[in-house]
Amino acid sequence: MTIQLNSVVALTYDLYTKENDQEVFVEKADEQSPLVFLFGVGMMLPKFEENLAGLNIGDAYDFHLLAEDAYGVKDENRITDLPKEMFGDMEMPEISSILPLQDDQGNQFSARVKEITESSVIVDLNHPMAGQDLHFIGKIISIRLATDEELAHGHAHGADGHESH
Template sequence: MSQAQNGDSVKIHYTGTLDDGTQFDSSEGQEPLEFQIGSGMVIPGFDSAVSGMSIGEKKSVRIPAEEAYGERDDELVHNVPRNALPDDMEVEVGMPLQAQSPDGQVVQMTVVEMDDSSIRVDANHPLAGQALTFAIELVSIN
């Protein structure tokens, strides 16, 4: 039986959970996730977990933060003056925002605090700093 390897296009079903058991993502009830191993389409630890699996094989793997979305970086948390936002913009804690970096990249942020004069935004990935556990089933290798 063939095993998935670097460069293969694979389809998998998965469920992702945090250490406390909270489910953060799943392909259940949807089409399988399709990606090419080693292409950078998924987090590095996920690539490693799928590599070597055979069609129909199931496994559970815990991926440390450094092989997932990295450690949290306090330098990605900033205060933004409220007057830097459009006047008609309603802002609330937990709200996602986008900004453009000096090099033109779109940066995703989340509002984490606010007061009358400023808002505090966090540009870390929401799962940064957390180990992730995935239950994986390899559906196909193309």
């Protein structure tokens, strides 16, 4: 079977980024814990899926995504100050920690703490991988058609199609 719209794909990958012109390993999904997703429904980065379209079970892949095709370029306007009063009696977060936040409309998102000043906590609202080119190397383990239930839910229910909710 070929990877196509509404198929459930299980794959392995090694993910690398670059630091000082050197590739740096970030994470992996292996055959015991593959990445399983519903193809073509917006769950994955569009260019990631574009590079996988048409591959078959057992096919290996090796491709690069530029930052703008991955999590975007770093936007300095997404770095902001949160007043320390916002934290009340809570312990101040540590530099590089991730804060769960919510806006006035109830949307949830995360921010990475960059700095703590006398009056504020400076956070970065960019995705942690914003500004980074990505390099994926992996193999397609399985491909199957999505079930009606998976299509209705908008996500895969595991490599074999079963998952409890």
